[in-house]
Amino acid sequence: MKKYDKLVKNAVGRIVPTEVNGQKMEAFKGLGKHRPTGRKYAPPIPTTIDYPADGNKVVSSLEEALKKCGLKDGMTISTHHHLRNGDLVSNKIFDIAHDIGVKDLVWFPSASFPCNEPVIKYLEDGTINRIEGSMNGPLGKFCSQGKMKGTAVLRSHGGRYQAIQDGEVHIDIAVIAAPTADPFGNGNALYGPSACGVLGYALGDYQYADKVIVVTDNLIKFPCVPMQIEGNYVDYVVVVDKIGIPEKIVSGTTKVTKSPDRLLIAELTAKFCDKAGLLHDGCCFQAGAGGTSLAIGIYFHEILKKRNWKARFAFGGSTQYLVKMLEDGCLDYILDAQAFDLEAVRSIRKNPNHQDVSIFHAYDYHSKGNYTTMMDIMILGATEVDVNFNGNVVTHSDGMLLHGIGGWQNCLHAKCTILPIPLFRDRIPVIKDEVTTLCGPGELIDVIVTERGIAINPRRKDLIEKLKDSGLPLRSIQELKDEAEKICGKPAKPNLSDEIVAVIKWVDGTIIDAVHKVIE
């Protein structure tokens, strides 16, 4: 099943299948080369005749809702990951499917987490055929071991919206956990015991799915406003005791790195942005919620404040540090698709300049523009980078598929993409001759910042020119790689079979790489 016969070499030299899970796929053609044809997916036209006049769509259980949605073999079920590792809803769906005896489902989450490990038994017994979505941790390992029946398809957040919108993935049933909802199906994530701030990953799911179920543990009277989920798209509402484990959904505090090496990387990154003129009055940036990114954000904040500058907007994972920047007058707007801590949730509840936006708005490549290309500074991570600046975010150097793409590929389209990464992790060099899995082409990665020097992509002659007298430790990427190998030795190649267990989509829906089974 997974040994695809028809393989082609794509524009970045990777060998990829032309058909996956019985569906024809296109190989990556190069940046900006694939032009979509045709029309967006068109869901069936519903009619109010079929919905209760009193607006009450509550049914007694998730099982009843799934049955009313016509759950059957082979269907695609989507979920969002705003409840992160505290999600109590997704696994339930497959418990029910298993009990009913439904087989060969496709699970299409915006991401899965270690808390979803229990679905492994359903991947084993045929309840679930495959996961199309990020697999963080145990599910990724399961996939890497070649144990998943179907082939995994990994997409960026924006690519996931694109795939839904363009009809590449047809969602039969979207199950949307909503921290607060009303009986009509309007929902938001601002209130309730499982408040997670925003629900921007679920937009495509409820807009395009044939059937939509909202699951909540905090049912309020109509209208639930703001309507982060629009009830007009919802078929059934289910009330449960608990949709999530609060402390695993949002942390009380997000934590800045304490590692001296990581702090050095953060400081170098901030200095780079400053000296390159990327940080300026009115600039726009995205930084994540990881320890190093947070430290970078704090440096940014200090610089902006000292110069009396104001960033125009920050996108992405919102945290207490971003909120502080907003409240401190150093930032005009947070555009938010994911809230990482309680301070972020509090802020979005009350501050109109902290605005929820969806993945469609920020990241969809098949849109009339999106936010990524407007951003001056983009701070991202990577598991590996190679000497051609290609990046990997999904597999480790042993080939194990342990991470999702997240918004990484989408974000590469910023004006300046910077990867602040350690030169090695657990004595394994991060810079390679060739990345194990190519998730993003080097053309889009501008700068690598390590604790032992900064490598600017030779394509960015403007940056090299600007920084030449900056006093920053500029090195070539080859030099950095050599230095790492001098310390750690040349890393062993991963031991991979020719069996394809997953494919990596590019933001335009084409396949940029394939992931192979790891021989243990």
Add this chain to the structure above:
Amino acid sequence: MKKYDKLVKNAVGRIVPTEVNGQKMEAFKGLGKHRPTGRKYAPPIPTTIDYPADGNKVVSSLEEALKKCGLKDGMTISTHHHLRNGDLVSNKIFDIAHDIGVKDLVWFPSASFPCNEPVIKYLEDGTINRIEGSMNGPLGKFCSQGKMKGTAVLRSHGGRYQAIQDGEVHIDIAVIAAPTADPFGNGNALYGPSACGVLGYALGDYQYADKVIVVTDNLIKFPCVPMQIEGNYVDYVVVVDKIGIPEKIVSGTTKVTKSPDRLLIAELTAKFCDKAGLLHDGCCFQAGAGGTSLAIGIYFHEILKKRNWKARFAFGGSTQYLVKMLEDGCLDYILDAQAFDLEAVRSIRKNPNHQDVSIFHAYDYHSKGNYTTMMDIMILGATEVDVNFNGNVVTHSDGMLLHGIGGWQNCLHAKCTILPIPLFRDRIPVIKDEVTTLCGPGELIDVIVTERGIAINPRRKDLIEKLKDSGLPLRSIQELKDEAEKICGKPAKPNLSDEIVAVIKWVDGTIIDAVHKVIE
């Protein structure tokens, strides 16, 4: 052209064409009888490749934008009417079309106003083939006189969204006036010299049109939040000096009727709602911005306040009186698709319980439910009502098509629809043997309140039973009609030709009636 050959009698006994403007149409089949098949309209898939990376979609003029959108003969151009009689954008489109020499356009406004009278010359010279949309005043008269080349198609607000969504009307270019916008095309109506509060009529236009132009007189830096218009759907942004005449967009104050008769009608209506138990703690209602409706709202407010009750939500045209109710603690939420005065605009800017919603949310009949059926009390007007409780809102008794349907048909689906209307206007009785144009079937109209008595629809036995000892002046509709005719005489029948100049759509897309040319 307009004398359609194939005519059928529909479920309310009206003779309607089976084809209009070359498009096949279905005749009204009865309430809840028409079931849509097929899928929603699917717009072409765009790609960010075709849009500026810096997010700046501003072009130099509306003419340039229209040309870039490929304006050509026969296209359908849509506009919204949030600028009401102060709209300075719509006419410009057709000035440009005329200058370029484009012919046979279809103008698809959410409504047109007397300020749009200048387009008559373009209806005469063939620049515009027809208007599909409400025609308030001079354009309606022009149509009634049989002077429009194509046949007008009138839809309710909800029916307009339904027609776009279902692909009955394909919008080539949507031109959206936005009181504030950013270069990416995000827009809102909260700020700027032409602030009109909300833009909920434009949702379907920008979601489904092939090309979308935002026109603003208040361009701000990205991001313009809240995003009542989402820039991801927008192709071009045009900056002009003035999109509207503020005092004609929103009034400083909305005015309550001073007419003793109208005040009596308002008082009787409020009493009726109270005694029928329709007004209660947690009730939901809609009342318009007309003088009588406002007076009714004030009575409602007094009753709620006296009893220490709180209405849950009010939908629709927001005014200073509704805002007062909200701020006074007698109303939890205003769900707003149209702001009528400056107080309403101020409120929606700052009060999170004053929430903008679109026509899709409130009124779309081909949705998974909408708000209308949830409402306890619905206050509406009518130009005529007949003894079978059928209502007319578009033509006068002389047959002249002078009004649009607005949300009237959609609103009829409320739990109790009440028409507070005078027994006669300008000595012409309002209650007829048969309405000139049947816009809403009597099955949906529950109560007629006049200054000389209240008629309950015999179908509403529950209300008749409840009110029998209320002391309210209950009469049969026949009695009311007879009384009016005793005073004014039997009204003359309108002098109509057999030529069809317009058709009236029902909320499900079928044709409920045809409008005939008036012989003057």
